[in-house]
Amino acid sequence: MRTYLGHVELANPITTAAGCAASGSELAQFFDLGRIGALTTRSITMAPRAGRPTPRMAETPSGLLNAVGLQGPGVDAFLERELPWLAQRGVRxxxxxxxxxxxxxxxxxxRLTDAPGVTAVEVNLSCPNIEDRGRVFxxxxAASAEVIASVRSVMRYDVPVVAKLSxxxxxIVSVARACVDGGADALSMINSPIGMSIDxxxxxxxxxxxxxxxxxxxxxxxxxRCVWQVHAALPSVPIIGMGGVLTGRDAFELILAGACVVAVGTALFHDPYACLRVLRELEELLAARGFHRLADAVGLAHRPPGTATRHRIDLEETAL
Structure with a gap:
């Protein structure tokens, strides 16, 4: 179940999606965070932010709308309290x-480059650019690539920079390519598309x-679809796939499309054990399909018909 985010090895491919596990302490009441590949924090900002006014969450058919607004204590409090708490527990x-x-x-x-305990930095590009009439990066x-290049220029070389795409x-392929050209070591997709509902x-x-x-x-x-298109165009770039993952089968679908890491998000709001359950179901599914390594399944759906059958035969012959 090992996988890699850039050059960083993760014990397994399951992580949390940004904003769905705060900064870990809430989720740690239910299970040891070291049992998942990594924990992704909420998006950290320079200054504290109170977030948007309520109501800011609404259920929709098979989904959830949220307009929380990057609520958080700011980078100073994060570096003083939250990141050390995670580092002390060895959480990636x-x-x-x-x-x-x-x-x-x-x-x-x-601020993060010298902070102990940072496994990778995910750049949330779905933020308004106040220098460009609020247009989302x-x-x-070009705007996305500029942000990525600036982050990469000051970040330690051993910390992967991940561009999160909308x-x-x-x-989306052209934006992904621009981010990689700007220095992104990996890509994360998808961020939440914009929606609306009326009471x-x-x-x-x-x-x-x-x-x-x-x-x-x-x-x-x-x-x-987004993971498929980007992996087809940039097959060597690691992808964190996310969006509606409730089961191990959902995670497997994103892996077949090209993701090597899968994030669990909204499912955590009604099942705090969702990460462990998805991991277990994925592992069982891979074993049932004859895979000995997670890496052999990444992007498999792109290969010619019959490749999966040939893969199983090769494994059986090797075992014999």
Whole structure:
């Protein structure tokens, strides 16, 4: 079940999605966080943020809308309390960062580069660029590449920089390619697409912010499509796949599409043990399909028909 995020080895491919496990202490009440491949924090910002007004979450068919707004205590409190807590427990930690300018992302990366316990940095590009009329970084390849290049320039060489991509673009492959050209060691997808619902009793938008990010099983086909397209174009780039993962079979689908790491997000809100369950189900599924290594399944759906059958035959012959 070992896998790699850049040059960093993870014991297994399961991580949490940013924003769904805060910074770990809440989830640690239910299981040892060291049992999953890594924990991804909520997106850390330079200054404390109270988040958006309520209501900021609304259930939808097979999904969840949220407009939390990167609520958090800021990087100082994160470095003083939350990251040391994770480091003391040996938890592999992917730190998600969010900013409103290239300079802010750079400053965050500079604060993290010497901090012990940082396994990787995930750059949340679905943030408004206040220097470009609030246009989201992730929707523009050049803007995304500029952020990634700035983070990579100050981050320790041994800490992978992961670009988190949005599906709300015309061509996700071109944005992915721009991020890799800018220095991204890996890609994370998908961030929540933007959605909206209206309360038909109140006859008003369900969220105070009107729109929000849609997550849950409803977006899984969108995630699979994005992972498939990017892996086909950039087969050597590690991908963290996410979007509606509830079961080991869901994780397996993203792995077949090209992901080598899979993040569990919304499922944690109703099942705090979801990461361990998905990991167990995935391991059982791989064994039942005749895989001895997770790596042999990554991107397998891209290979010619019959490859999977040939793979099983080769394994059986090797065993004999």
């Amino acid at each position: 930690t992917v730190v998600s960062v969010g900013g409103g300018t290239v300079a802010e992302y750079t400053a965050l990366a500079r 992730a929707r523009d390849g 599906p709300d673009v015309v061509d 038909t009793e109140a006859m008003r938008p369900s969220l105070a912010a009107v729109t929000g990010g849609l997550s849950g099983p409803a977006i899984r086909p969108l995630a699979v």
